[in-house]
Every structure is written in structure tokens, then in C-alpha cells.
Amino acid sequence: MEVDTLLHNESKSEVAAAVRAACSNGAEDGLLEQIVDRILTTPKALSDVDDDETLEWCQWLIAGGSTPEEFSQTVRHYDKATTCGLVWTENFVAYRCRTCGISPYLSLCTDCFHQGNHEGHDFIVFRSETGGACDCGEIDVIKESGCCIHHGPRGTAAMQRAQMFSSNRNPNLNSSSSSSSHGSNDPNSSSSSLPPTSTDQSAPPELLCIANGVMPRLFHRLIAYLRAVEARKLARAQQISKNPKPKKTARPKTSPPQQVSLATAAAMMANPAVSAPPKGHKFIKLLQNFSDMGFAMTQVMTSTLIDPPAYKSLCGILNPEYERVGLKLPEHHQTFLEELVYWTVKREFPDDLVCLLLSLRSDSKYNEAFARAFITHYELISQSILKSPDPERLCKHISKVSVQLFSKEKLAIAMVEQMQLLHLLLRSLFDMIRSTAVPISSLSPSSSSTSEEGISLQSKVEANDISNKSSCNSSDASANSTVLKVIDCDNDIIKNNYYWLIKSDLKELLSHGPVATMFFNDGQLLSTWFEFLTLLQGMNVNKFVRKGEPHIEHESGSYVGAFMAELVISATLMWTLVSHLKDSGTSDITLNFVRLCWKQLQRWYDFVRYPKGTISFHLPLHRYFSTFVRQGLQYQGIALNDLLPNEDEFIPVVEQLLRLQVANYGISTRLWARNGPSLVNQAEYYVSSLCCNSMIDADLFMLQVAAVRCPGSSENKFVRMVLEEFGMTDVLSIRSLQEEGSLRRITQEYEPEEQLTMLENCMIFMATLSSVRTNIGICDEDLMALEMSVLLCKSDKLHSELMDMLPERCGSDAQQKNMESVLAKIADFQAPRNMQQGMFTPKPQVWEEIYDPLYTLLRSSNRADYQCSRDRYQDYVNRAKKSEKVAKNLWPPFRIPRSKPSFIADPGRILLSKLFMEVAFVILYHGVYTGTLSELSISLCVYMLELCTYVADSGEELRGFLAEVKIATKQEVEGDDDDDEMLSGGQEENGESIVSLLMQLYSKLSESRRSYCLKPENYSDDEMPSIKVESRIGDGPFFIAKVLDKLAEKSEECKDYILSEIQRFQGDQQQSSKQELSTEEKEREEKRRKAKERKLHLMNEYAMKRQQFDAMNASQEDEGCGGASPASCGSAEQDGGESLLQQYQDHECVICMDKLESKPNNPFGLMTYLSPCSILGYQRLHTPEENGPFLKSIHSETLDDFLKYYEDSSIIQHIPLDPGFGVQLQSCGHFIHQDCFTSYMNYVKKTPPPPMPSSSAKPVISFTYKEYSCPLCRQLGNSFLPIILSNLQVKSSSSKSSNESGSGYAFGDISKLLKKRNKCSLSNAEKTAVDSFIRDINACAMNNFESGLLKMLKDFDDASPLVSAFLLTSHLRLALERQLKLTESVSSNSGNVASSSSSSSFSSKKLSSMLPLIAVIKHQYKTLPVGYARKLAQNWEMVCGKRSSKGNGEVPTLLRDVETTLFHFVLNLPLENSGVNVFTGVVQALYNLRVVQVLAAICSQFSEVERREIMRIFAQSQFKLETLMSLILRVLEGKSETAVDILNVADENGNHKNADIPETQFIENLVQSLLIPFLRTAAQLKSEVFRDQLQSLPETFAELVTYLQLGEGKSREGNNVGVMQNDNKFCVDFLHWRNGENNDTILEVEGVVENWCSELLQSFGENKGALLSAASSLSVRNQRAAELLKSHLYIYDKPSLIRLPREYDTIFENYRKIKCGKCELVPSTPALCLVCGEVLCLNELCCFDLELEVSEVVSHCQKKCGRGTGLFLSVLTSEILIVKEKEACIWGSIFLDSFCEEDLELKRGKPLFLCQERLDILQRNWIAQSFYKSELKWFQHENFL
Secondary structure, X not given: OHHHHHHHHOOHHHHHHHHHHHHHHOOOOOHHHHHHHHHHOOHHHHHOOOOHHHHHHHHHHHHOOOOHHHHHHHHHOOOOOOOOOOEEOOOOEEEEEOOOEOOOOOOEOHHHHHOOOOOOOOEEEEEOOOOEEOOOOOOOOEOHHHOOOOOOOOOHHHHHHHHHHHHHOOHHHHHHHHHHHOOOOOOOOHHHOOOOOOOOOOOOHHHOHHHHHHHHHHHHHHHHHHHHHHHHHHHHHHHHHHOOOOOOOXXXXXXXXXXXXXXXXXXXXXXOOOOXXXXXXXXXXXXXXXXXXXXXXXXXHHHHHOOHHHHHHHHOOOOHHHHHOOOOOOOOOOOHHHHHHHHHHHOOOOHHHHHHHHOOOOOHHHHHHHHHHHHHOHHHHHHHHHHOOOHHHHHHHHHHHHHHHHOOHHHHHHHHHHHOHHHHHHHHHHHHHHOOEEEHHHOOOXXXXXXXXXXXXXXXXXXXXXXXXXXXXXXXXXXXXXXOEEEOOOOHHXXXXXXXXXXXXXXXXXXXXXXXXXXXXXXXXXXXXXXXXXXXXXXXXXXXXXXXXOOOOOOOOHHHHHHHHHHHHHHHHHHHHHOOOOXXXXXXXXXXXXXXXXXXXXXXXXXXXXXXXXXXXOOHHHHHHHHHHHHHHHHOOOOHHHHOOOHHHHHHHHHHHHHHHHHHHHHHOOOOHXXXXXXXXXXXXXXXXXXXXXXXXXXXXXXXXXXXXXXXXXXXXXXXXXXXXXXXXXXXOHHHHHOOXXXXXXXXXXXXHHHHHHHHHHHHHHHHHHHOOOOOOOOHHHHHHHHHHHHHHHOOEOHHHHHHHOOOOOXXXXXXXXXXXXXXHHEEEEXXXXXXXXXXXXXXXXXXXXXXXXXXXXXOOOHHHHHHHXXXXXXXXXXXXXXXXXXXXOOOOOOOOOOOOOOOOOHHHHHHOHHHHHHHHHHHHHHHHHOXXXXXXXXXXXHHHHHHHHHOOOHHHHHHHOOOEEEEOOXXXXXXXXXXXXXHOOOOEEEEOHHHHHHHHHHHHOOOOOOOOOOHHHOOOOOOOOOOOOOOOOOHXXXXXXXXXXXXXXXXXXXXXXXXXXXXXXXXXXXXXXXXXXXXXXHHHHXXXXXXXXXXXXXXXXXXXHHHHHHHHHHHHHHHHOOOXXXXXXXXXXXXXXXXXXXXXXXXXXXXXXEOOOOOOOOEEEEEEEEEEOHHHHOEEOOOOOOOOEHHHHHHHHHXXXXXXXXXXXXXXXXXXXXXXXXXXXXXXXXXXXXXXXXXXXXXXXXOOOOOOOOOOOOOOOOOOOXXXXXXXXXXXXXXXXXXXXXXXXXXXXXXXXXXXXXXXXXXXXXXXXXXXXXOOOOHHHHHHHHHHHHHHHHHHHHHOOHHHHHHHHOOOOOOHHHHHHHHHHXXXXXXXXXXXXXXXXXXXOOOOOOOOOOOOOOOHHHOOHHHHHHHHHHHHHOOOHHHHHHHHHHHHHHHOOOOOOOOOOOOHHHOOHHXXXXXXXXXXXXXXXXXXXXXXXXXXXXXXXXXXXXXXXXXXXXXHHHHHHHHHHOOXXXXXXXXXXXXXXXXXXXXXXXXXXXXXXXXXXXEOOOOOOOHHHHHHHHHHHHHHHHHHHHHHHHHHOOOOOXXXXXXXXXXXXXXXXXXXXXXXXXXXXXXXXXXXXXXXHOOOOOOOOOOOOOOHHHHHHHHHHHHHHHHHHOHHHHHHHOOOHHHHHHHHHHHHHHHHOOEOOOOOOXXXXXXXXXXHHHOOOOOOOOOOOOOOEEEEOOOOOEEEOOOHHHOEOOOOEXXXXXXXXXXXXXXXXXXXXXXXXXXXXXXXXXXXXXXXXXXXXXXXXXXXXXOOOOOEEOHHXXXXXXXXXXXXXXXXXXXXXEEOOOOO
């Protein structure tokens, strides 16, 4: 009753404080147990283990009176753990430092990595696929220097632990600590919850006394829940088994199931009932939170988990109800930990339980107990893998636990010794693999199912002889006593690699030296292991399909599983074991292992023999034998005879390996093509970088050992075996030469063509066997250089490709050490350009010294790779001019080995055998007389003869070169086949030797048929100046001379013989040359003469055409320049419409291919694509921090202020309403007639759209035409832009007539032109085309405007000229501004190649789409009512200062936008005659206005004191600028009653601004910078309208005013963009005032300025009443007026993306933790908007826009940034994602590693850095919106990414 009263009457905190007080005083008397039992056994707690109230009670109870947060902080203060131990699940981002890691599996969390010193280290960032734990502080895994400041032997935690240990040894400190801890018993005392002082070194007992009592019951509650869940599962299974076939009930008729939409899915995710975590997760999370408190709380938990009495008292008795449903628990469970591990295995390793168990590893006792429990259940683990519905996921979760346990050497050794862990793992692996085995006789060769010849099984030896001796097979010995078994590669266990977990654990154990020693010394383990390898021996058998046999139709993919099984299981563990045998101290282990391996191999051969033509690539027993033999020879000093069996026993091994090599060469030359591509893939695996060291290299080494084992007789024997396996025994015998000089002897194995191919393959194999030093003595650095050269010679490679494609030297760690140093020696780095990546190319020394064609063939699965390297070699020789005389027919530069084998005899000695000499004789004979052999075969033969000269120890061994053979040349030899009769029965006999054949071949291959000369002087300097004797670059005679020279050097006998042959050959050559000179030489000379004549004729013809072309260009330049200076000629263009028409007529229609002609009824035009564009609205206000607001936001605020004071009708005419937003026009530049276009569109409408980037995306705007693709270039289009030549009849500004027309139009004349309105008459076809285009572009623009602007436009009448004029000027403004920004973007990156074809190109203005667009807009503008033209004339008078506005809410002149006004005037004025002067007059007037606007805006920012001082000083100044400023200030300081003092601006407190008076030059610079945007727009418009072909648009103020011809009496040379003579002139020097009358007198400046200023003052004065109603004070009104003027002071930067840090790691760490602004959660896949910098959820439903039914990224593009086009950086992958309307694509990455490579998904994890060049390309493409022009793979995102 006392417990119930306490729980009901007291709060949680008070109950916990009372319990803690009782525990501290020793008066607890079971109170704690009663309270905990009462809390955990309530009905709600029993029904729901995750009951929030129960969990909260547990937290408060353990806190002992403090709040849970305060208790957690207090316990954390005593965390003295020297290891981190942070546990994570899959997709967690972690680091791995190879420099600091002892184990290759080292993992560090983000905090530990950044708090450690890893600068300059080789580290990677990776996303964990399986989960893991932080190894910081684990000295067995990480070096001490790699630990962070908190962990490790010297971390802060270790230092605190040391202090704690010393204080515990001091009794005085202990007593004081004890007294202080027990001094206060008040549970509400604040001291109990505060962290202890620095003198406290260990957690006081009373702090954790409640935790010690509660923790056993918490674990008991968890186990009880797990038992209950399993019992309910079993009960349901029993119920189902009792009613296996329930009675079917009629299903009600319902509608078919509807597919759940994304919006519904998003709503379901938002519902907590749907997205609730699994049952028990909250309870386990509570325990995890306790574990996270640190070492002190962890000790409490681990002591409970490994306490047998506590487990027995609470969990010892199983609920009888559970027993009735069949729940049984293993009897060996003694602790909570053991049963928790059991349930972890049963529940397939859930993340929460795994993380909880791993987070407690800081306690060594717990760690060992955890390992024991895990090993105890290992058999259950292997069984659960096979039963799991997702074995791959389960294996990943299990490996997260096993790698933490088995990577620690001490713990691994203890488990192996105490729990027989090696036996357990090997037995589990063996049982799993053996379950897939089938009798070998039941597996027919995969290449033929109809062949009668199969695998020979010797029944005299039973398979049980092997299996019976293994302890793993004792139960199944009787079942498998008759046949040998091999695994079935089609089994799911093999295909899906379910075994990799057990293999990984076994490898982790064997990586420890002591464990490997135990393995080698355990005979039972070795016997089991070799029996296991026998199951892999001979997997996936293939049989050669001969001609006439059926091809393989249905191929199996089982070969992949076979290769993975051998590589993952056999090879990986083989290299792990070999790595421990590196000295003579382990020679006994090697000898014993080799002996057992050979014994097992012999047993396998006793009953398995493959017939010829039947192969298997999988011979793990052979590879083990080969690898351990090499290890014993190379590192342990064991004699070869001690390792190998006798020669006769060894023959089957050699035969099988030779047959495998024969098949491999046959597959690479497509002789096995009838077997299908699966066999080709197997051959590729066999020689691939992943498998070559473990397969083909081991096989080749074994053959090299067999070749050199017994010198003398075995050499002939081995060569004969090679010839027999290749089928060349008869073909390459001297007897075969009896067949009339050609290889006509057809063997039964090959066709004639195949026979020649196999002969070539035989030569390649023998040369490779003799020269390759991969496993017989070459150093690691040279071998790596050779391997790299093979890759680089095939093609240039990325650094990552080199890393991936280099063969894995599993037995050596030199690859990582020597990689960079070797790469720097043999390769040059090529920096990337544009979107390329950094590539490595071979240095010249690679081609000169390293490139080996034989090694390239060895590492190539097909001859295409080899041929590619040969082509690159030929290109290098041509570039280097190494062989001006011999480069016509270069031979492969086969390399002579630099060193002899260190531990075996040279395998090249087989070439000294008599049999090979006979082979060489036959090949040379055919090369001299028949020519039937390939050049490669002959070059290989010569190369091997050269090898003989190096291998021979003395001249005696070279006598085979001198042996003469007499060959009968008669076509048929009668008599028997006796050799003597063959040699002597002919009519004519010729004695030949290898030397004589070499000399004849030398003469035959020489161009001049010169004979060989022994002296090197036979190569004269003039013939071969660049060839050296030591070089390997040359043709056939070059290499033959090397052989003969070396023979003469090696043996005097050979030298004498060569000299005699030279004399004999020269005599014969002189006689034959006299006879042949009259025929062959004359024919050759005649051919040379004709070739020279043809060459001379072609050169003369080319020179004549070039002269004509130059003359034509010169005449065109003279006509265009009119005798002007060369400087002006460079930018001149022909005048008049006729020249412009001629420019268009040079092109053809893409449909009818006719020349373009000006036909009113059938005009021509450009195929264009219209799309919404908002890029220019993202220009930022120029600020020092470069983070100013966007133009769109600033202008929106300014427009709101204008709407308060002025009428909409005036604002729409004089103020840009939505700058930067409108229509983008893109064109491919191809022309088409209107009739042809109409026909083409009719065809498009009838047919489905062709595949194009955005053909399936529904257009947002309803265009006149359906989207189409250009018939020529397939670029997207949706509109037709007609060419209106009548509006293009303007003269160039550089023409002579325009310069002679006077100094410019008077302002009054321009007013008359505005009123005149000369309309351009168009045909009906032209008018229809123009109206259609204008309708399309207006619709596209209206779709892109803001909603507020659209509402404002709807207030006007649909036929209002104001709306039409606004739209037309908006189109022109956007087109010109976009062109300007592209020009700026290109000019700012002049060193880069512009990637956008839309960028401004001043050298190709003839074909620009800008001029036709201006013509169409100009025509449409002239169709506006005449009354609108009169309004424009009035506006012109206001701009000239002659007229003022009449009020009525009209925008004052000083507040009008000069660029908008310029567009209105230019579109309405006729520019056909003297258009340049008219244009200049308009620009001059607007320039005057703009100068006054800027000065007035500057004056509005001065304080009252500054204004008074400026007026006093500047009024007496001689400078025009100061005088004009003084005038403006004086006018705006008017004191009349009706005027508003807009410059009397004060702050909110009534205080005026005080500042120093700026210098005049500062004001001048500011004014010029504010004038430049207007001047650049005017210059751009002028260059487009008048077709001024400039090399670049003027940029500086001086260049712009000169080009625009501003000022009084300025030169009218429009294209002279040179700098003014007087660079010190001010902006006011270019003001030019006219009154507009015919006499053209100059008005006073004061009058114009006073008119403008009075107009501004009057506009505020008239609205005084309205202003007073809106604002109560004059100061507020003045402030608003000053803000309107201040808008003239804004300078905007070009559109640019957000600034990004140089290191991607900064982005990765900062943005992946930022919360999404919408869902306020950290996105699992964050995306960074590169326009505004906002972090979004990329592909998650949490932020799904239910209104638009689109994801957050798509919604962001449509509502905020881009108006449908957006650029995003995927933070977790470094990819740039482009979203454009309904499509998206991956653009690439702007972050590259140190080798300029992308890492799109951070797979390599290397540090990435910002590539400025790529960022510039991305920014230019963004501004130009030219992503569709790039080769990108677009996809339909369907509103979700």
C-alpha cells in the first residue's frame, strides 16, 4: 500500500528522489524493485512495451530526482572511455584514413575525423552500406597519431582516467570524495544534479545506485517482449496449420484497385499512424539513450547483461503458455546478453538491437562475452541467411557486428583457441557450399549437350576417399561415396554470393598472423580446406563446338557466379594465407602445405580427366599449388625439386594448363565463336585486372616452372607438348615443307584459316612464356610501370581508371605505396578543358623503353585492344620522326627481358632446343619463299631467335642457327615418306640454314633489296639519322640485323659463317639484280615517276584555287571598305537592303533546298524555340559582400511605391514592370520557306513526335504550332520567325552615305518623324506569319509574368496600345539584355571556349536572329493607333525639356526608365534613310536625361549640411560637373509653398545625415559607372540594327560614347571604338542640348534642368493631399521620394549562381545537417539550389506540394527560382541536377578531385575541389538556357525526383 500511495500522490521527480535517498542510506528494503515492477506491469505497459508513460517513469526514476537532461549531463561528466564507439546504420557518412589505419576497415565518424590531424593524408569519405562503428581510440585498428583529441592513449579521456586512477590510490582524495558525495541527502538539492567539481574523478555510488537496480528489470522486460512476440507468431502458425484451407467467401464487388498518387502517398507519410516505428523501437531507444551517457552508465548496463544470477532469477523460467505453442530456447543461455544475441539473430539483426549491443563495447569483459555469444549462435546465423527473404541485406547487417569482433587480434586469438572458431567458420562455409554440389557427371559441358565425348570419371577411386577424411562430412559420407561433386553455379547461393559473409569473417581471422599459424598447423583444418577447394575445381565446364555442330542458343549466366566463387573464396583466402609466409622460418609450413595440396590434386586427377577441347577456367587447386610454390622459391629459399613432384606425375597438370591457354588464345581470335558470347566473357574475366594475378599469372608461372625443371631433354619435350596442344606438330615440321611452298597440310582440328591463326597464337604463347617475368623476379616498381604502360598505351586513362584497372597484387602492398611515384615517371597529366576530365598520357620513354606488345596481348581479351596500342605506337613514331625511312612497316617492339629470373632457370632456354630451331626454320622458310604467314608470326619468330642469343651461355648453344637443311622443291615427291628420300630425291637441292634464311629475309624486306652487312656502318646517317642500335623502333631488317649482329658477337663460329654467307649472297645478288633490273626496277621507277606527276598536278591545282579564293576575298574587302583604311575595313559591311538580302540568299531552305528568295507570297524565316526565361531577374545588387538582393525583389518594392503616386497607364509606358522576366528566343540558324514550314507542320501533326529531348513534355503555353524538331539538326522548335526584309532596309553606321549626311538630326525633326509613322506594307502571307509569331511570344511572356503584373495588365482593355507597346518593348529589352549578359559572360572568361551556341558572336551577325526579331517587333509596333504616335511625340518633347507633364498621376521625366523610352522611340522611328543620325539624336537626348537623373539621385542622398556646402563651393567652380550639380541642388532646394523639399531628408528621429563632401573624381567615376548600363544597351541595339560587325562590343565609358557619337561636334565614324584623345573629359562634356526648332539653336542647360526638376516637384506638390492622408509627416513623404530617386543609383551584377566554397567537404559538412525550411527536418537527400542557396528535400514525400502535386524541388522551380528551370546540387552525390519544365537531367559535377575527375556519387570518396572552368560553363549555359543543346540524358521527372 505504501508503494501505491507513493506512486499516486507524488510526482515522478519526488518518487525518484525518495528512492535515491533510501538507496543512499541503505534503507531501500525492496522499495525500488516494487516500484519498478509496478511500473512495468501495468496493463498498459504489458500491452504496449513502447508506452510513453512507462518509458518516462523509467527515465525519471533512474535520474534519481534530477531531470533526465540534468542526469544525463552529470553522468557524461564521468565518461572516461578512450574509444568513441559511435554506432551507425546504413547510409551514414563516415571517413576512412588509409594513412592512419592499421586495418583496411578503419572507420571514423565525422566528429572524430575533424578533431584529429589528417592534413595531407590519404583519406576518403564514404556512405556506409552496411552500417558500422567508429574505431577512434581502438589502437588495434588505428595508429595513435590518427586518434582525435578525446580518444586514444593520449586523448583527454585517457588523461582523465589516469588522474582518476592516481586519485583512487590516494586515500585522502577518496575519503574527501566520499564525504562530499554523502554530505547532502536532500533529493531536491541542486547539487545532486550539477556536474561534480574537478576534484571528483569517478561517479559516486549513489549517482547510479538506482540504475543498478532498474537495469536488470529493463532488460528482463525487453526479453519478455521478444519472447511474447515469437510466441504469438508461433500461435498464429499453429492456427493456420489447423485450418490450412479456409472456406472461401464471396468477395464483394468493388472497383479495381486505384494506383496511389504521390499526393496520397505524401499525406500517408504525414500521418503518424502510418509512419510509426516498429514495436519495441522506443524501448530499445531508451536503453540506447542510457548507453550514450558514457562509460559510467555503460558499465552498469554491461555488468547487468553478463550477470548470470540476475538472468536466472528474472528469466530462468519460461512461461508455460509459450511452451504450449512450441517456443523453445537454447539451454546454454546463462545471461541477458546471450538471449539478446539469440533474438537478434532470430529477428535478422534489426538496426536498433545491433546498435544497442555494439554501443556497449567499451567494456572489455562485455566485449569478450559478446563475442562468445555471437560465436555460439554462428551456426544459426548461417542457417538464417539461407532462410531469409533478403539475404543480401541480412549479410550486411551481420557483417557490421562480426567485423567489430574479429578485427581485434587478441580477441580473435582467444576465440580461436577457446571456442574453435576456425573450425566453426570453415564448417559453416563448407556446409553452405556443399549444399549446392552435384555429381560432376551430371553437369554436361555448357557449350555442348549433344557431344558423346564427356568428362572421364575414373571409378576405381571413390570420391569418398576424400570426403571421409574430413570431420565436416562424417554424417553424409555414405551418401556421397560413389561420385565426385562440384558446385552447381546456377544455385542461388552461388549466383547471389550468400557465402561472402562467412568468407569475410574467415579472411578477417586469417589476416592475424597467429591465427594463420594455427590454421597451417591444424591438419584437420587443412584437410577440410582442400576438400572444400575440390568442390570449386572444374566449375562451369565448356566444350569446343566444331564446325557443323549446332551453335549454343541458350546460354547460362552461371559463369559469373563461378568466377566470383573462385575469386571471393579461394583466391582471397589464398593471398591472405600467403602473406604470412615471407621468410625461411616458415619454410616447413610451405612445404607441408604444398605437399598436401599436391596430394589433393593427385586424387582429383585420379578420377577426373578432361578430354581435349573441353576446358574449365576454374582450377583453384592448381593456383594454390602454383602460388605457394612461387612463395617458397622467391621468399623462403626452398629448392625447386623439394617442392615439385616427379616429372611423370606432373605431366597431367601441364597438359591441362596448356589446354586452357590454347582455348584462351582461340577465344581471343574468335575460333570459339560458335560457343557464344558467354565464353568470350569468361575469357575476359580470366585476363581481367580483377582475376589475372590469381588465375592466368599463376597458370603461366606453373608452365614456366615446368619448362625449366629439367634442362636438356625436357626442353624438347615441353616444346613438343606445346605444339601438340596447339595442333602445330605437323604444320611446323620440316616434312611439311614438301608441300610446294605453302601451308596446305590441314589437320583434323582446324580449318586452313584457323590453322594460320593458331600458328600465330602458338608463336605468341611461346614468346610470352619465354619473356614474361611477372612472377619470376621482376621488382614491384618495374612490374607496376609495365602494367600501367599496358593501360596507357591502349588509351589515355583517368587516375581512377588506372586505380581500378591495375591488377590487384593481393600478395603485395607495393601497389598503394608505389602508385603515384611510378605514375609520375611514366605518364604526363593533361589538364581538362571544358567538360573533359584530367587524363594521363604515356611519356615518350614508355614507347621507347617500356611498351611491350606481348604483355599487352597477355592483358587483352581481344585483339582490338592490342591493335589500338599498335596504332598509338605508330602515331608516336610518326610524331617523333623516329623512322623516316622505316616507319612504313614498323614491327612490334618486343622487349628483351632486362634481368634473368632470380630463383629459377630462364624459361627462354626452351628456345635453344632442337625442336624450336626446326620450328623457326620452317617459319623463316615460309617467310622467304611462300609468304603465307602473317607478319606477326615472322616478327615473333625473329624476336625469339634474338632471345636465344641472350639466353645462350656460350656459342656452342647457338650451333642450331648454322645447321643446314636441304629442302626438295619438286612439286610431288614419289616414293615412300622416308626422310632421307625426301631430302635427296628432288631434282634440285638447296642447303638452307636459319642464318641464310635470315639474310634472305633481310634482303626481301629491304626497300632497295640490299644485302645484310655485319658492320653497323651499313645504316648510313643520311638514310636513318634517328635510329640507334639500342632502340627497339624499326622494321623487319632492323630486327633481323640485331639477331645476326648478336650472333656474330656471341660466337666466332657464327661470325665466320655469317661472313661467308654474306659473300655468297652478294655474288648471287649481283647476278640476279642484273637480270631483274630490266623488269622489276623499271616498273618500280615508272610507278614512282607517275606518282610524282600526280602529286605535282594536285599541288598546282590546289595553289591555283587558293589564289582565286584570296583574290575573291580581297575584291570583296575593297568593295565593302570603299577605299577606307584597313582599320575601318575590318568592321565594315555593305550597305542597303540588297546586300542584306544577298546575305540571306546565300543559304538554303532545309526542306526544298532552294536558295532563299524574297517572295511576298512565300516568305522565308527562322525555325525558333520560345520558352519562358527569368534568368535576368536574378541579377544581384552590387555590394562588397556580393550577396545583395535580386533585381526582381528590389524592383517589386520600387514598383509598389510608384503605384502609390502615379497612374497605371503612365507606369506601364515608362517603367519596366517585370525586368528580367519574359521570353527567350533560341534558333538553330536554319531557314525555311513558309509554305515548306506549313507542309512540314502538317506532317508533324499527323505523326507522333520524334524522339527528342523534350518532345514528351507538354508545353506550358498553347503555341500556334506543335513542338517540332528541325529537319536538319533535330533541335527543338515551336515557332516560326519570318524575315521581314522591308524593315531591314537600313544602312550601316559605317557606310559613307551615313557619314556624309550631317552631324545629326535636330530634336525637332525627330519629333516630326515620330508623328509621321511610315507604315510598312506586307503581303497577306507575311502579315499572317508576323501575327502568329507575335501571338506566340506574347502568350509565352504572359505565362512568365508575376501574378501581380498579370492582374494589372488585365485592368486594361485587350486592344489597348499600352499593353501591346509594353509587351513589344519587354521582348526587345529581354533579348538585348540577355545578349549583353552572354557577351559579358564570354568576355569575363575569354580563356575558355564558349559552350553555348547562343552566345554573342560579333563575327557572324549576318545570321543572328536578333535582327529579324527587331524587324518583326518594329513592324508590329508601327501598327499601333496614330494617337499613340502623337503621345510618343509628346514624350519626346518632355525628354528634350521643352514640355512638362500635366500632372494627373503621370510619371515625371526624372523618374522614367531611359532604356524603356529608348525602345519606344527606336521602334516607332523610320531608320531607312540616315537612320544612324536619327538613332544618335535619340540616344543623345536620353543621355542628357540620364546624366541629370543620376546627379539628382546622388544629390538626394546628401545631408542638409552637405548640400549647403556643395552649393557654396560648386557654384563658383569652373568644372561643368560641379556647376551642373550646384544647379540641380539649387532648383531642388526651392522654397515655394507648393513645392516639396525632397532633399530635406532626415531619419526617424529628425536628425540629418552628416558626411564628408566627396571628391569630384569620385562623383565622376560613380556617374560613369551608372551611365554604362544604358550606354551598353544603346550600343548593343545600334550594332544589331545597323549590322555593325564589331570584334567586341565597347565596354569602357570612353569607347561607348565614341561609338555612339555623343557630344557636340563629335566625329561620325560610328565604328571607331578607339579611346578619346583627351581621357580626362567628364561625362558632362558629352551633353548636347537642342531646342527642337529648325534653326537648331542651343538651349541653356538651366532651362532644361529647371523643367525636369519643376515637373518632379509639381508631381509631389499636386499629390500633397493624398500624401498627407497616407503619411502624417512631411519627413516621411520626403523619404519616399528620395527612395524613388535612389533607384537610379543601383548597379546590378551579371546573373550568377551562388558562391561556393573551394572544398566540397565544407558543403558536405554544412549543408547535410541544415534543416529544410518547409518540413523543418534534416533531409536524407538534401539539394542545394544554386540560384538562391536554399536547402530542399530532393526526393522525399515530406515536403510534397499537395496543391500542385509536385515535389519540393519542382515546386521551387515553378514558384520561387527559375520559372520552371532550376539548378540544384545534390549534397550527398556532388551531382548537378537540372530541372526544366517537365524534364530533368544530370549535368555532371563542378567539383573535381586533385586529378580533375568527377566523383558523381562519392563512390571513391576523394576530396573534391571547385572547378572554376566548369562553374563558368554551367553559368553560361544557365544564362543562355542552352542545356538542350548539350549532350545530356534527359528524363521525364513526372513531378517527382
